Amino acid sequence: MSSRAANPDARSWRKAYGLTLSLFAVEVALLYLFTLRFS
């Protein structure tokens, strides 16, 4: 596979990782808000 052909694939995986990280950040933020609200 040429590097030009591989790049879009690598880019889409980077996006997927970014999305997963963002989801995790939201989860931690929600847990923190939950702690503030109920502790």
Next chain:
Amino acid sequence: MNRLDYLVLIATILAIPLYGLWRTRGSASLGQYLRGDASIRWATIGLSVLATQAGPITFLSMPGQAYESGIGFIQNYFGQPLALIAVCAVFVPIYQRLKVYTAYQYLGERFDQKTQLLGAFLFLIQRGIAAGITIYAPAIILSALLGWRLNLTIWLAGGLVIVYTVIGGTKIVSITQRYQMIVILIGMAIAFAVAVYRLSPDLSFGNTLSVAGKMGKLEAVNFSVDPHKRYTLWSGLIGGFFLALSYFGADQSQVQRYLAGGSLKESRLGLLFNAGVKVPMQFFILLLGAIVFMFYQFEKPPLYFNQPAFQRAMESGYAPQLSQLQAEFDKLFAQKREAIRALSTAPSNERDALTNKVRDLDAEARALRDRTRTVLVQAGVDPKSKESDYVFITFILQQMPHGIVGLLIAVILCATMSAMAATLNALGSTTAIDFYRPLIRPNATDHHYVLAAQALTAAWGLIAIGVASFASLVENLLEAGNILGSVFYGSLLGLFLTAFFIRRVTGSAVFFAALCAQMLVFLLFATTNIGYLWYNLIGCAAVLILAPILQATLFRSAEASAGV
């Protein structure tokens, strides 16, 4: 449990393996037996990875952990999404490209055979013991509460897993785990709904959570930097990251799950699915424990949740002391219930005083439980498993409707079977590929290695059952698994990270660095009291620091590997 419960239980735990056997009928090549086949998609991989990690302890002990200490345990999972992304980006492409059967084959290709054997050995010793705990944990509790014979429970659950794992290999493990995990998720969702429904009508759900929070049960995030605190954001993010990185990157029981897919894409999607759902899933399981805690603030709980041990002490001459404690507990419970009712409706200027009163009464109740335990020890019925492990199962047996009880017992057994199947599959594969093939029969046919892997899987199953017979020495089942992993995983991960990122290091340097790191972790474990998650970081960092030093000094003449 009545007939309906037994019907639901038996149908659930038998139907899934039978379906798996039907799906995997016919002979398999070595590749299919150890790596599954291309038909396995990301959803199956994702559920299989989830089921392998969850295990019965998650569903038995974790609600009890929240009941006892609150939901702060959730922070142990904070490193996991980050680790899963790192595994997707670094580990999976290498394993998929090299088409390895086990993760330790990569160490052999990158370094040398002794490093491959060391990695495989660290995995086998840790997982071999953990497999015993996996089966012992539910067996001891179910046998005590349901009157089943302990050894029979261990042999029946373990025997069924051994049979289908030996016959079907990796593919049957993935297929059965998918359906077992679906049963588990449905069962836990029903348990959550019933627990909320059974809460006292005196308080709204919001008020219930507020009171639970005031009683210290709902602190999900703690920013403390004290290394002696077991659950903090930092220990979860850093220590948890290294634990998860070792577990998902270097533990064959997980590597085998995500390599079961046909492609890199399926493996990665399965892991990212886990990165997204793990924290919410664990949160709801822990919250379920906090809800059970609130349920028992209005409905009187037993003085001691391990009722079989309590009854044995009553019958062995300790009835007067225990009756006295029971009377004190009954009085305290009534006072606490009234204080909680008052707190839930109190104006804001009275809340602090009432909160302190409720907390004091709760502390007194816990002290009474400790005194009860002391009496049980004096009576010679020393309960080896932690009392909190009995909380959720007691709630299930006493408060859930029939049918659901059977389903939830099936959930616990499904979790046991799925975690044990993955472990046995990995132990058998690793012994066959990393030890048997290179050291004993290097040039046999594929069919011979399939038979060897099957025989070794069965042998590990029998060893796990043997370990389960001695597991009564372990007090806290939930912690035991994580502590055991943390003690061994750091140096194992160090081997892999050195392989990936420090190209000039050769086999001998990393081999002795890993041995020294393991000794260091053993020493710290025996002499200090630091939170166990930190062992992952310490063991890994020790290998990463020592390996280049040894390479530059003792092993300078060795030719540096080109790296893979």
